[in-house]
Amino acid sequence: MFGRSYFCGEVTEEAIGEKVTLKGWVQKRRDLGGLIFIDLRDRTGLVQIVFNPDVSPEALSLAEKVRTEYVLDVKGTVIARSEGSINENLKTGRIEVQAEELTIINEAKTTPFVIADKTDVSEDVRLKYRYLDLRRPVMFETFKMRHQVTKAIRDFLDGEGFLDVETPILTKSTPEGARDYLVPSRVHPGEFYALPQSPQIFKQLMMVGGFERYYQIARCFRDEDLRADRQPEFTQVDIETSFLSQEEIMGLTEKMMQKVMKDVKGMDVTVPFPRMSYEEAMGRFGSDKPDTRFGMELVDLSETVKDSGFKVFASAVANGGQVKAINVKGAAANYSRKDIDGLTEFVSVYGAKGLAWLKAEEDGLKGPISKFFGEEEQAALQAKLEVSAGDLLLFVADKKAVVADALGALRLKLGKELGLIDQSKFNFLWITDWPLLEFDEEADRYFAAHHPFTMPVRDDLPLLESDPASVKAQAYDLVLNGYELGGGSLRIFERDVQEKMFSVLGFTKEQAVEQFGFLLEAFEYGTPPHGGIALGLDRMVMLLAGRTNLRDTIAFPKTASASDLLTDAPGEVSGAQLDELHLALNLKKNQ
């Protein structure tokens, strides 16, 4: 314990009668009937200190100077609290410490916000004074959990023969993927390193190097415009193996997450995790990362309504689109026309031109479009959507992708709004059978759906040139409660396949060699089949800790404009520094 007897939160009845030394921060001081009570806090919790003139008038007198967040060293005796002052909500609530000696180690100005779990101060203030924000118990508990999560992962992977190997942070810029952070070289004028978006290539090269089982809790970087759940630097659990099948890698990941859930949350999760093809996930949930903690699935009604008198539906189907609906059980009465207008606006963000609706009453489906459906169609709708009286049915008719996006998002919104989600559940789910490529209309070319090193399904290889869109990938995403926890794949390990892949992605032979020649060459020296997975650690901690803000899982995070409000980074540098890096500022062009 090094110079103290207990941490504050761990002094219990067993210590009654002991002389103790405690150190910590003043949570609160109360003066009461000639006594002073101080709640002393450290990372383990609170303990009550009593200053009594009969015990030590010197300590009492010094205690009068003490303010909130002062750092104290207190020596005293642990005594039982009187019956009436026992606090059952506190682990240390049955005792208090009668102070015999007090040292003020350091003073504190009034903090800009109170150190307490509940706070209504703006996040910007919390970030500027992050060192105070981190004193809030809920923050410490999150980082303790983060430590436990990484420990569980490390212990598991160590037991399975994985080696923790560090890969470079100063690496090479690659044009594929997100935007790189660049680092100018002083020694090589005009040249730059890039911060890695992931250790992908290095981990593959380690497999070429016969390491067989590698992992790393790896820092990754993307210079992208930030959304709420993105950070310029983030951490992934990065795993790569040789000679394993997709099944084996998925099984290993399941066992790892099982251990994490057991060690960190004390929960037993069943393996194997449920699996769903990409196609099925998009069909049933309108999402490639479905939250399966509640139902309200998307139902395809295209067949039922394709000949309906409601032109919007019929023409959507006729034009190759879809008509799908969700059944919001028992919600008919909760949603007024105006509310539904709001939902219509919500889905329009996802490209949906409208949101049709029907309410189920005892005597049938009612609503502005009900007249377009005959008795038979109504019966079919009711059967397919498993309708009972009081249900609200919401329809989107559009291109397949729009229907999925709009209804998928609407389902999630309503699920949350109506409290349909059991927050105690942790629903893991594998999404498999991904397309290898995605066509980007704007760029007029294919992009890798995962990354350019993903192995196509063997039988689809001949289609890589003739019908790239139909090629499936040997890839798998792990989803938890509607969040993508991570993704993995088997990798291409043959030069000719990798070259074909680059060609489909629009690389010339020369470009492929210039960018990835070292990898292509490596594949010629006895490369084993290999594959792996990468899981987002920040997000994993966020979900396990029940937080909603990714920044709460990162000790010193950045804002949406990639600033550190605490240290005020980024900042200006001197002309001499720029000269050394062979750079000049070029501000006009972009302002």
Add this chain to the structure above:
Amino acid sequence: MFGRSYFCGEVTEEAIGEKVTLKGWVQKRRDLGGLIFIDLRDRTGLVQIVFNPDVSPEALSLAEKVRTEYVLDVKGTVIARSEGSINENLKTGRIEVQAEELTIINEAKTTPFVIADKTDVSEDVRLKYRYLDLRRPVMFETFKMRHQVTKAIRDFLDGEGFLDVETPILTKSTPEGARDYLVPSRVHPGEFYALPQSPQIFKQLMMVGGFERYYQIARCFRDEDLRADRQPEFTQVDIETSFLSQEEIMGLTEKMMQKVMKDVKGMDVTVPFPRMSYEEAMGRFGSDKPDTRFGMELVDLSETVKDSGFKVFASAVANGGQVKAINVKGAAANYSRKDIDGLTEFVSVYGAKGLAWLKAEEDGLKGPISKFFGEEEQAALQAKLEVSAGDLLLFVADKKAVVADALGALRLKLGKELGLIDQSKFNFLWITDWPLLEFDEEADRYFAAHHPFTMPVRDDLPLLESDPASVKAQAYDLVLNGYELGGGSLRIFERDVQEKMFSVLGFTKEQAVEQFGFLLEAFEYGTPPHGGIALGLDRMVMLLAGRTNLRDTIAFPKTASASDLLTDAPGEVSGAQLDELHLALNLKKNQ
């Protein structure tokens, strides 16, 4: 084991009779008497596969196509080797596997060097084909050891209540210390992040935040010209604690290293480690990181020779310098005049203007300068240097710092040359009582000997302004076998002391606030006393693995010009990338 029965190196006699599946690389193929023998290798070792026409002519025929470094899948039966073909040097040397089925998983071109521990290929080729270099067993063993070292450290610190917390890589540039790597910001035109030289400030802020015990295996960056044992990015075991004394932090570090030595090397090291003040280390070994595995200490003869007829000695002392010598026991016969000329040249690099010498013979000290010393002086020299016949005495007379540097380096050189160093020893040593500041003649100001956050010895605080050079630091370096393994200190935790420190370092008040205002402010909100240590992980692994090249402990290291020969980083980037970063190249100025 996922699709294979054993790793290659782990098939032993216990498996005789078993049908096994093995996967690995071809180390060697031999054709002998109609049979083919293949040594199959994976990261665990080798196993011999026999292809026999009587068992499987198909496998034999395919085996004829197999070349070195091909990747194979072999199915067969484990059999005992015949008495005459047992290889006791191999763990699997009492068995072989009779192949029944062979699959060539991947082919391999002829590798640019043989995959074997001993190699005489240049390091540049090894780095370019790092993935082949990593296949050499000695490389894998080093990274396995690195994994074990970090695991031992993590397990120990976890047990002591330390939390593994990640600190930012994109942070703020600070002018103090080494040169920063800079990262231009796209979002904030003209501004830059810096890669951290260490997590120093963040770990201190975590202490302000009440985390109390933090550690991180942290990547650090320095854009300095590289020596053999430096890399632009390196890894340190970064530890910080609150409320602990210097003694307690040193004790904790000792326990940690004790566990590392036990877990990784199976060695029991005694704690506490020996301690030596900076002053004593410089005096006895001419080094602040003495290798104590051998003697040949520096002996101060200034008093003895200050009135000697040898002017060089006498005037050195008269001018405030020193005369010191080392006694190279029994080496008189081994070093000719020409050899000693070589040593003179060696010490000149350290600023020594000469190297005086004497050889001890049965009838006294001989050599060009012996005539300057009378009988009494000779006797005193012999006594102080504990001279026996056959000893070689080497003297440097100069300023104190030059004497220390020159003789310290000479001692190490001779210790190695003469084989005086017991390579099986691991001599840990604490160096304490460091000066807080070093005066830099060129810059004409003081620099922090460790860093600007190091706590001065309390009693020396009044001297901070009056006599900065005499102020001692509450700092401690851990030395192992003549290498600085790491260093730590108690930190300043009071704003006024920190401000005084910045002032001594030549900061104006405004500069201090501009650069470190957030830290100064943090100190005002209840900062606990804190301190820590940082140990160089790369170097630790190098020493424990018995390697001499730091690059052999880093999977993908950089050359002395900070290049990655494998991926060819750094490299050029596009004009569009520069535009986005508001930068232009400025190549002329610096060429």
